[in-house]
Amino acid sequence: MSALTLQNIDKVYGKTQVMHDVSLDIEQGEFVVFVGPSGCGKSTLLRMIAGLEDISAGTLFIGDKKMNNIPASKRGIAMVFQSYALYPHMSVADNMGFSLSIAKTPKQEIKQRVAAAAEILQLTPYLNRLPKALSGGQRQRVAIGRAIVREPDVFLFDEPLSNLDAELRVSTRREIANLKASMPDTTMIYVTHDQVEAMTLADKIVVLRDGRVEQVGTPLDLYDRPRNIFVGQFIGSPKMNIFETTDLTVQHWPHHVTGVRPEHLRLTTPKNAIVSGKLEFIEKLGEYSLAYLRTETGREFTVKFERGLTHTLGNQLHFDADHDNLHHFDPKTQLRIN
Ligand SMILES: Nc1ncnc2c1ncn2[C@@H]1O[C@H](COP(=O)(O)OP(=O)(O)OP(=O)(O)O)[C@@H](O)[C@H]1O
Ligand SMILES: [Mg+2]
Incomplete structure (x- = not known):
């Protein structure tokens, strides 16, 4: 049984269909990266999985449970967005524990979970600071920490590094690779424009174009054996x-594009x-x-x-x-x- 299954998923806004018949199996603990040109539907697909967008047709399973009509808060999913809206008047620790205190989790347990997440993300020295006293990369890690403390089964990231400068992207990319290693049973889906992020983080890459899946495979599968010209040109830089x-100066392959x-x-x-x-x-x-x-x-x-x-x-x-x-x-x- 896969951790997450998408069966023939469509998305329609008004009269415009933006996702077409998307089917995908994601295993437990897998790190899956969605890539594709701007507007191809990466965020839409993530938001449908999270429950922030209706699914127009098709079925979403988490484990063996159909999720189409389950509210976002009951899906066991946490999502990290490109813009990390932290509460400015709350400390790092309170920001990270906020969703747990809303859920009336006992104080001692909140403290433990926040401490554990801070340890993974190397935020322990900053727990008492306010967000304004952190760098952009540290703030994004707090946003990730906020998701970790909820102990989700599935972790969704929508371009979490795209607001960071080049150097911070590299170091935060390594943090995310460490995060993946420290949570081997947690399934992660990660959206990016960035080739290097996709190639280095992914167990499996899903290439999307115009709301359709073009190819699914390991980074090297896609690099070595792209199934069409689009994937060939999209993967690799x-x-x-x-x-x-x-x-060509030879005519061995008269009916091919090479x-x-x-x-x-x-x-x-x-x-x-x-x-x-x-x-x-x-x-x-x-x-x-x-x-x-x-x-x-x-x-x-x-x-x-x-x-x-x-x-x-x-x-x-x-x-x-x-x-x-x-x-x-x-x-x-x-x-x-x-
Ligand atoms: N609320 C909406 N109403 C109508 N169309 C929408 C809505 N949200 C998204 N779309 C359209 O759906 C398509 C997919 O958008 P989506 O945001 O998923 O793309 P994306 O792959 O995440 O792009 P980017 O890389 O720029 O973030 C786009 O054509 C977009 O214009
Ligand atoms: Mg997007």
Whole structure:
């Protein structure tokens, strides 16, 4: 039995259908990440699971219980939002324990649960402070702490790090990885725009587009075997190059669209090349460089070089790739062939 099951879920606002036939199985203790372009329905799906939005059609199970008509407060779910609205006049400890005191949990137990959550989140030294005396990252951890003390079966996060600056995102991402390790039985669903967050945190990634599930798999499944061009280009940064037959210098695959990631193209001789292009621009990023090229057919593509690149702009460069690193797609259906 899965911890959470979505069966053929639709969401309709007025006349607009925004989720289409979403089905998904999530196991207990799994960390699942929803990714997809802005407006694809990530938050809507999370809010339907939480009970903050009605489910228009389909069934949501938590364990073996149908949840469609169970109120949010009875679902055993806690949600952490992008904006962490803390009560400004309450200490960190009181903010974290607030939902428990509303529920009339005994004071001693509140104290214990808050202390345990603070320990996990490294907030123990700050328990008596007011939120205004905390950094953004610490405040977001208090918001997570508020959810932890409720001991939910399922934890939902909607872009919890997106208001933090780059450095804090990295450290708070590690806190979330630690949190996951310290609560191995708690199922977590996490929404993000961020590739690195998705790849590093997820046991399983769900790629959404226009309210539909495009692919579900481990981060490496999606990277190695995207089931269509959209997933191929959405997972991985910089994104996968896509070539039509006429862009290539070999014609082995006349009816395919061929995808190659920038890190998989290697310099070679003209004779061995599968694709050639004129060097138009270089970005030096220290550890590696990105070269932007254009084929004679006008197709732009990107190559990642592990070391500094000494070629001159305007040069014609030639590339091949291991056949295992070529992704073939059907131009009509956009689906993977090999
Ligand atoms: N209350 C509403 N009424 C009508 N349409 C809505 C409502 N809420 C969301 N939508 C629409 O539903 C679609 C999905 O929105 P949602 O907020 O779930 O996207 P998202 O994937 O979370 O996007 P983002 O990455 O920008 O947060 C969008 O087209 C949005 O305009
Ligand atoms: Mg959203």
